[in-house]
Amino acid sequence: MRIVFLFLAAVSLVTACGPMPGDAGKATLRQVMADTIEPQSALVQDMTFELYDDNGELDPRRLSTSHWDVIEQAGKDLEKAGRALARAETHKVTAEGVALQGADAEGAATPEEIAAWIEADHDGFAAEARKLAGAAQNIVVAAQLRDAIELDAAALSLGDTCSSCHNQFWYRQSE
Numbered sequence: 001m002r003i004v005f006l007f008l009a010a011v012s013l014v015t016a017c018g019p020m021p022g023d024a025g026k027a028t029l030r031q032v033m034a035d036t037i038e039p040q041s042a043l044v045q046d047m048t049f050e051l052y053d054d055n056g057e058l059d060p061r062r063l064s065t066s067h068w069d070v071i072e073q074a075g076k077d078l079e080k081a082g083r084a085l086a087r088a089e090t091h092k093v094t095a096e097g098v099a100l101q102g103a104d105a106e107g108a109a110t111p112e113e114i115a116a117w118i119e120a121d122h123d124g125f126a127a128e129a130r131k132l133a134g135a136a137q138n139i140v141v142a143a144q145l146r147d148a149i150e151l152d153a154a155a156l157s158l159g160d161t162c163s164s165c166h167n168q169f170w171y172r173q174s175e
């Protein structure tokens with residue numbers, strides 16, 4: 001049971017301190033990623049992992065009702081954040097003086113470069129954000145149905161949407 005409370009605590013922390021998902025106009029992209037998308041996605045991935053029994057089989061009974069509810073809420077938050085990113089007309093990458101994760105790594109893109117890539121392909125960025133929202137929507141439905149197989153598939157495709165967007169707009173290969 002303790003693990004459930006830990007997860008619930010994590011969720012309410014995120015909800016209390018994070019930017020409102022529908023507020024992407026004000027929150028920077030970095031905040032949306034670090035405060036909402038990353039923790040909620042980690043929660044979904046961790047809980048999905050819990051569904052596997054010792055034989056590597058998916059078993060929906062391994063999650064309690066409150067686990068499934070937490071997954072459903074995380075899916076809803078991710079969907080909202082994805083839709084807000086898709087809708088936003090402009091994106092501020094980060095606040096003045098707030099470094100991006102991995103900024104010190106060799107060849108890391110600067111916020112200015114990221115902003116320029118997004119601006120140059122606004123529709124492409126929105127399409128990637130809609131992919132995230134779509135995968136998140138499947139997570140919500142799977143959680144509502146307590147469908148372990150669908151959740152597993154949706155969690156996998158959620159992870160694909162991260163790398164798909166990051167490859168184009170965060171750690172793009174230099175041309």
Ligand code: HEC
Nearest residue numbers: 029030033034038041100101128129132161162165169170
């Ligand atoms: C629509 C595009 C898009 C999608 C989808 C997306 N990201 Fe991002 N993400 C970005 C961009 C652009 C950056 C680089 C700017 C930055 O560091 O915030 C980034 C940065 C990040 C960061 C670093 C934040 C920081 O402190 O600098 C994390 C963590 C992250 N993403 C997690 C995720 C996860 C997890 C997913 C999938 C569940 C995801 N992202 C999906 C565009 C996206």
